[in-house]
Amino acid sequence: MPVASKLVASKPSWANSIDIVLVSPRNPLNIGAVARSMANFGFCNLTVVAPYEPHWHEAQSAVGAEDLLESAKVRSTLAEALPSATLVFGTGTLEPRRPEQPVVELPALAPIVRDEFARGGRIALVFGPEKHGLTRDDLSFCHRLLTIPTNPRQPSMNLGQAVAVCLYELASRLPQLESSPESGPAPAPSNTAATSSNLDLLTGLIEESMIAAGYSPRAMQTANRHDLRLLLRRLAPNAKDARRILGLFRRILWRLNRPRRD
Amino acid sequence: MPVASKLVASKPSWANSIDIVLVSPRNPLNIGAVARSMANFGFCNLTVVAPYEPHWHEAQSAVGAEDLLESAKVRSTLAEALPSATLVFGTGTLEPRRPEQPVVELPALAPIVRDEFARGGRIALVFGPEKHGLTRDDLSFCHRLLTIPTNPRQPSMNLGQAVAVCLYELASRLPQLESSPESGPAPAPSNTAATSSNLDLLTGLIEESMIAAGYSPRAMQTANRHDLRLLLRRLAPNAKDARRILGLFRRILWRLNRPRRD
Numbered sequence: 001m002p003v004a005s006k007l008v009a010s011k012p013s014w015a016n017s018i019d020i021v022l023v024s025p026r027n028p029l030n031i032g033a034v035a036r037s038m039a040n041f042g043f044c045n046l047t048v049v050a051p052y053e054p055h056w057h058e059a060q061s062a063v064g065a066e067d068l069l070e071s072a073k074v075r076s077t078l079a080e081a082l083p084s085a086t087l088v089f090g091t092g093t094l095e096p097r098r099p100e101q102p103v104v105e106l107p108a109l110a111p112i113v114r115d116e117f118a119r120g121g122r123i124a125l126v127f128g129p130e131k132h133g134l135t136r137d138d139l140s141f142c143h144r145l146l147t148i149p150t151n152p153r154q155p156s157m158n159l160g161q162a163v164a165v166c167l168y169e170l171a172s173r174l175p176q177l178e179s180s181p182e183s184g185p186a187p188a189p190s191n192t193a194a195t196s197s198n199l200d201l202l203t204g205l206i207e208e209s210m211i212a213a214g215y216s217p218r219a220m221q222t223a224n225r226h227d228l229r230l231l232l233r234r235l236a237p238n239a240k241d242a243r244r245i246l247g248l249f250r251r252i253l254w255r256l257n258r259p260r261r262d
Numbered sequence: 263m264p265v266a267s268k269l270v271a272s273k274p275s276w277a278n279s280i281d282i283v284l285v286s287p288r289n290p291l292n293i294g295a296v297a298r299s300m301a302n303f304g305f306c307n308l309t310v311v312a313p314y315e316p317h318w319h320e321a322q323s324a325v326g327a328e329d330l331l332e333s334a335k336v337r338s339t340l341a342e343a344l345p346s347a348t349l350v351f352g353t354g355t356l357e358p359r360r361p362e363q364p365v366v367e368l369p370a371l372a373p374i375v376r377d378e379f380a381r382g383g384r385i386a387l388v389f390g391p392e393k394h395g396l397t398r399d400d401l402s403f404c405h406r407l408l409t410i411p412t413n414p415r416q417p418s419m420n421l422g423q424a425v426a427v428c429l430y431e432l433a434s435r436l437p438q439l440e441s442s443p444e445s446g447p448a449p450a451p452s453n454t455a456a457t458s459s460n461l462d463l464l465t466g467l468i469e470e471s472m473i474a475a476g477y478s479p480r481a482m483q484t485a486n487r488h489d490l491r492l493l494l495r496r497l498a499p500n501a502k503d504a505r506r507i508l509g510l511f512r513r514i515l516w517r518l519n520r521p522r523r524d
Contacts, residue, residue: 154298
């Protein structure tokens with residue numbers, strides 16, 4: 001069946017395991033350009049976080065708009081946009097901020113993604129708004145900072161072009177890696193990384209426990225949540241680890257809220 | 263001197279040996295996006311062929327327009343835009359046309375460019391208008407057809423994104439190749455490829471000779487010029503070869519136009 005084989009060829013095996021996430025994009029032309037390059041390189045999962053409604057509507061209803069703008073998910077927070085991702089890359093330039101997580105340069109991305117897939121994981125690439133990029137808070141949901149090597153005199157890229165370059169890199173290098181004999185067998189499922197939503201659940205529970213234990217004054221709450229998110233992503237517990245830690249903190253919290261009477 | 267070293271770092275050694283050529287771009291936003299990505303990846307030579315004047319003016323005078331739009335060369339034909347290039351890549355999709363020259367996929371471009379530089383050559387990347395891309399006639403000035411591997415269901419890329427992806431590929435892979443020990447010493451200068459304008463001179467002279475010899479009916483002229491251009495680019499004579507062939511045809515033409523009386 002030539003039609004079926006064409007469809008298979010046009011949707012690579014990894015296309016469903018990578019989410020493209022745009023945080024508060026402003027320019028409808030940029031949104032359209034992102035969708036266009038996703039279609040060019042065979043990506044199909046787009047999530048938009050807190051879009052500016054009129055511009056989002058304009059992008060969706062533009063002449064020639066891609067089908068995947070129609071099927072894009074809209075979420076109000078970045079946490080809700082990353083329910084099942086196990087490895088989240090936040091994109092941006094290094095300057096002026098000091099990175100709080102490991103930095104990956106785009107030409108080194110494909111082998112990392114390949115290894116995460118081998119562990120049964122799921123990837124998200126997060127792109128910030130045109131003007132200022134991802135905030136420090138957005139980045140606290142990201143395991144890695146992904147940078148595109150650019151000229152120090154003009155480091156900041158147009159959103160549609162940055163997305164195109166990232167997707168090109170993955171679409172052109174992942175198939176080469178998949179067919180190379182180096183890639184070993186997939187490890188046991190227990191090795192699967194915890195999802196972003198599991199980590200968020202854990203963050204919430206640990207934070208509640210900190211408060212219940214009187215460890216953190218309420219005024220410190222936001223800063224602690226930020227550091228906690230980053231810490232958990234740095235530790236990168238697998239799914240089983242995360243379940244255990246969750247169980248432990250559920251017990252701790254229960255005990256803290258119901259002190260023994262003896 | 264940290265300032266000087268920063269300037270050097272931001273202008274890679276090959277940046278001056280690659281020309282970016284846009285043929286009749288229409289959309290001022292696309293022109294701006296091309297300039298932006300050239301600045302992002304350290305490229306500085308932009309030539310625009312037969313631009314639509316009001317849109318070109320609009321792109322040049324846009325707020326935040328790149329300096330290199332100011333210094334861009336404007337030429338009325340593609341031939342005039344390629345005076346000193348020794349290896350010209352025309353970009354485009356393979357379908358529906360049957361390629362008349364060798365096809366290079368973008369992930370394989372950097373080693374070819376590196377080898378051409380080692381011969382003392384100069385590269386041009388030519389991008390066609392947004393709507394229909396490069397014409398068959400445009401492509402007859404190109405040694406190779408450069409394609410970006412895309413999804414067969416949506417193969418055609420936005421101009422600004424296509425340029426960004428090509429420049430990213432060169433900017434990220436050329437430095438790796440330059441520092442690798444594989445690259446041998448530069449060959450003798452006699453090995454330098456003939457420039458595009460030398461080949462055009464030769465094409466004209468051979469064509470004149472064909473006419474003078476009664477080989478080609480005048481009606482066939484355009485088709486012959488097209489095939490001749492492609493033939494010379496396929497043969498890829500070096501600069502010395504080209505001078506010799508030019509000399510031969512000058513003599514032939516002189517003889518044809520002044521038949522011996524004996």
